[in-house]
Amino acid sequence: MPDAAPLASSLPPDAGDVRRETVALVIPLFNEEEMLPILIREVEAFRSHHPDIIEIVLVDDGSSDATPRLVRELTDDLPGYRVARFARNFGHQLAVTAGLSLTTTDAAVILDADLQDPLSVVSEMIAKWRQGYDVVYGVRAEREGETAFKRGTAAGFYRAFRWMTDLDIPLDTGDFRLVSRRVIDAYEKLGEQQPFVRGLISWLGFNQTGVEYRRAARMAGETKYPLRKMLKLALTSMLSFSDKPLRMAAYLGLGTAALSFVGLLYALIAWLIGST
Ligand code: UDP
Numbered sequence: 001m002p003d004a005a006p007l008a009s010s011l012p013p014d015a016g017d018v019r020r021e022t023v024a025l026v027i028p029l030f031n032e033e034e035m036l037p038i039l040i041r042e043v044e045a046f047r048s049h050h051p052d053i054i055e056i057v058l059v060d061d062g063s064s065d066a067t068p069r070l071v072r073e074l075t076d077d078l079p080g081y082r083v084a085r086f087a088r089n090f091g092h093q094l095a096v097t098a099g100l101s102l103t104t105t106d107a108a109v110i111l112d113a114d115l116q117d118p119l120s121v122v123s124e125m126i127a128k129w130r131q132g133y134d135v136v137y138g139v140r141a142e143r144e145g146e147t148a149f150k151r152g153t154a155a156g157f158y159r160a161f162r163w164m165t166d167l168d169i170p171l172d173t174g175d176f177r178l179v180s181r182r183v184i185d186a187y188e189k190l191g192e193q194q195p196f197v198r199g200l201i202s203w204l205g206f207n208q209t210g211v212e213y214r215r216a217a218r219m220a221g222e223t224k225y226p227l228r229k230m231l232k233l234a235l236t237s238m239l240s241f242s243d244k245p246l247r248m249a250a251y252l253g254l255g256t257a258a259l260s261f262v263g264l265l266y267a268l269i270a271w272l273i274g275s276t
């Protein structure tokens with residue numbers, strides 16, 4: 001844990017303060033049987049020129065397809081893999097949170113199993129971290145293979161979230177990001193039960209920066225984020241970060257009470273006038 005308060009976000013980068021050697025990849029998996037062979041192949045190819053990536057943490061979020069078996073078969077003989085399996089589907093955000101807590105490295109990179117977050121960008125993130133940053137998030141400059149609806153709702157969500165929470169989360173970022181050990185430790189101390197990973201990490205402070213990238217299309221399989229899950233994430237994130245909904249409910253209640261009072265007075269006066 002750092003000595004400085006976690007909210008000190010504007011400190012200049014200082015690469016000399018902590019160890020910046022080893023890196024883990026944290027990858028949540030939910031029914032990713034079609035992606036897994038491609039994923040492991042790509043990760044291994046990437047690691048062959050990134051010896052600093054010594055851990056790959058796979059969190060199976062209660063898959064009901066062949067994911068658990070494939071994970072075992074594909075990674076058993078490979079060094080550095082850690083696999084955790086949830087007893088049921090707890091959701092992507094909790095899978096990422098569990099994955100982070102299983103890492104032992106100096107930094108970790110959170111990425112999706114479908115390789116929409118390109119591994120080449122991970123190199124850039126690691127380079128920025130070595131310059132002294134604690135959080136390096138991916139900024140989506142372009143999205144391929146996503147419907148206009150998904151792009152539109154995502155854009156709307158980030159703007160609504162900012163308005164609701166007054167928290168300055170960078171626009172068009174997902175959970176694809178590198179976090180340093182001190183960020184992981186601080187994040188863990190929060191102990192959130194319904195975490196909104198990107199919001200919490202943004203809120204923690206430290207030295208944060210972004211790298212732009214083109215978000216590729218999912219390589220295989222289908223999205224595991226149907227509208228229902230997206231809406232749930234949007235709602236939990238806003239409710240856990242903002243008291244505006246509560247305030248709005250209170251104002252609405254007060255407003256209604258005030259209006260009813262005026263109505264009551266009006267009725268009373270009308271009755272008095274009418275009765276004289
Ligand atoms: N995921 C998960 N639990 C879920 C849904 C998704 O762990 O309940 C994982 C999924 O396997 C993938 C990542 O979260 O690694 C992002 O999911 P997906 O690519 O389907 O979302 P999208 O890119 O369509 O928003």
Ligand code: MG
Binds near residue numbers: 112114218
């Ligand atoms: Mg995806």
